[in-house]
Amino acid sequence: MxxxxxxxxxxxxxxxxxxxxxxxxxxxxxxxxxxxxxxxxxxxxxxxxxxxxxxxxxxxxxxxxxxxxxxPAVQECEKIPPPIWGSYHCQTDNTGTERCYPACMEGYEFESPPAAEYVCVNGQFSPPGPYPNCRKSEAVQECEKIPPPIWGSYHCQTDNTGTERCYPACMEGYEFESPPAAEYVCVNGQFSPPGPYPNCRKSEAVQECEKIPPPIWGSYHCQTDNTGTERCYPACMEGYEFESPPAAEYVCVNGQFSPPGPYPNCRRSEAVQECEKIPPPIWGSYHCQTDNTGTERCYPACMEGYEFESPPAAEYVCINGQFSPPGPYPNCRKSEAVQECEKIPPPIWGSYHCQTDNTGTERCYPACMEGYEFESPPAAEYVCVNGQFSPPGPYPNCRKSEDIEMCPDGTPPVQCLTEPCSTVLCPVGENCV
Structure with a gap:
């Protein structure tokens, strides 16, 4: 006292x-x-x-x-930003002193050694920071991919710590011959467990449903979810409606659809007033879509390298037999801003294809012939920007794949869903090959 x-x-x-x-x-x-x-x-x-x-x-x-x-009153310290490719955590001890510690993501290391700790003293960290940034560690070992299972595939994910995890899966209607691991984790250049993935076989439990015939003046489409359950949905042609309401969905259960069908037929809708089509623009075209309410909406477009002489409406909607706005579509003219790219030659033993999106941007993708592989990895895509492809090319050439045993005539083998001889009956004294 x-x-x-x-x-x-x-x-x-x-x-x-x-x-x-x-x-x-x-x-x-x-x-x-x-x-x-x-x-x-x-x-x-x-x-x-x-x-x-x-x-x-x-x-x-x-x-x-x-x-x-x-x-004296406690003075808090302004936090030091985390290092690039890293993070930090702070702790406050029983004396009220805050201490911070930086760390790099898995597979990364500091560009220079950090301090053992950064201590908040009188409103300032000591040492004052910043933390040193992180860079890719030369010691990181990538894992060689495990081949996919027969009649199956796999996908891999890399989390925010840089750890790669892979998951095999069987094709629809197939199941694993033995249970796979929950995940295959890349650790120090080796997967754990090491693989291979168990192969897949035809599932004896799958009972396919015989398809329900489409409705008159209609059609249907089916989808199979990730549990292997097939669900079908009937629809009427544009300007037609069901004679009676269909079920919300028709589900394949134990080889039978529920409800069993048939789909209700379609009839001409009395309420539909069709619109006379608006002629396409010069140097352009249009496409129309009808939504689930029966409303038709049309959209004009210019050919590649052309642009509208004036802005079109966002959409042209058929209402009570008339398009709104009524049209015509504005015509198209040659775009002065378009710079076409000179095509990159295809790779040896390969080809390429290009697509132009709705912004007019051209993207090209090379590919190797069956039984061939790239000598080096190509870019994900080659994009035409201001008259030049980025990256500029050329595409990497292709070479014969070492993993594929070719046929005597030099062509690659074909994988069959069922062995051909399983469906052939040969004469007495002959064997099927």
């Missing part, structure tokens, strides 16, 4: 004895040998404490004023 301030000139310790005052005053909790005393006035009202201290009333065993040091 600090010394008690005696109320006298230049004396730090002051002891102020007072009499018990009448009235309802809250009494402090005191030791048994120092009973509380009611002081009037409060001792600190008559005390003067040195700089850096503050006065606290003590009414135990008398009326005292105690000077205690002032605890």
């Amino acid at each position: 600090l010394g008690r301030l005696l109320l006298a000139a230049a004396v730090v310790l002051a002891v102020i004895h007072g009499s018990a005052a009448e009235g309802d005053m809250k009494m402090p909790e005191c030791p048994e040998d120092q009973p509380p005393v009611m002081c009037d006035p409060e001792p600190c009202s008559l005390a003067l404490c040195p700089v850096g201290t503050t006065c606290v009333n003590n009414n135990c065993g008398g009326c005292y004023a105690e000077c205690v040091p002032i605890t």
Whole structure:
């Protein structure tokens, strides 16, 4: 306990004895040998404490004023940004001191050694930062891919720590011959477990459903979800409607559709008023779509390298037998801004194909002939930008794949869904090959 301030000139310790005052005053909790005393006035009202201290009333065993040091306010530190390809975490100990520690993502290492810790002192980190950035570790070992299972495939994902995880799967109607691992994780250049994936075989439990015939003046489409369940949906041709409501979906269960069908037929809709088509623009075309409400919407477009002479409407909607807006579509003219790219020659033993999207951007993709593979990986795509492909090419050439055993005539083998001899009956004395 600090010394008690005696109320006298230049004396730090002051002891102020007072009499018990009448009235309802809250009494402090005191030791048994120092009973509380009611002081009037409060001792600190008559005390003067040195700089850096503050006065606290003590009414135990008398009326005292105690000077205690002032605890400085805590100054928080502005966080240091995380390193590139890294992160950091901070901890505050029981003294209120904050300490931060940077770290690199898995597969990365610091460009230079960081401090052991970064400590917040008086509103500033010591050392002050920044943290050193991270770079790809030369010690990272990539894993050689495990071949896909027969009658199956696999996909891999890399999480934010740089860890690659792969998952095999069987084709629809097939199942694994033995259970695969939950995941195959790339660790230090080796998959764990190491593979191979178990192969797939035809599932004996799959019972296919015989298709329900399409409705008159209609059609149907079916989808199979990731559980192997097939669901079918009938539809009427444009301008037609069902004679009676169909089911929301027709589900294949144990070799039978539920409900069993047939689909209700379609008839000409009396409410439909068709719109006379708007002629296509010069140097352009249009396409129309009819949504599930029967509403037709049309969209004009210009040929590649052309642009509209004036902006068209976002869409032309058929309402009560008339398009809104009524048309015509604005015509097209040669675009002055279009710079065509000179085509990159195809790779040896390969080819390429190009696509132009709705923005007029051309993208090209090379490919190798069956039984051949690229000598080096090509770019994901080659994009025509301002008259030049990016990347500029050429495409990498193709070479004979070492994994494929070619036929005697030099052509690649063909994979058959069923062995040809399983469906052939040879004469007596002959074997099927």
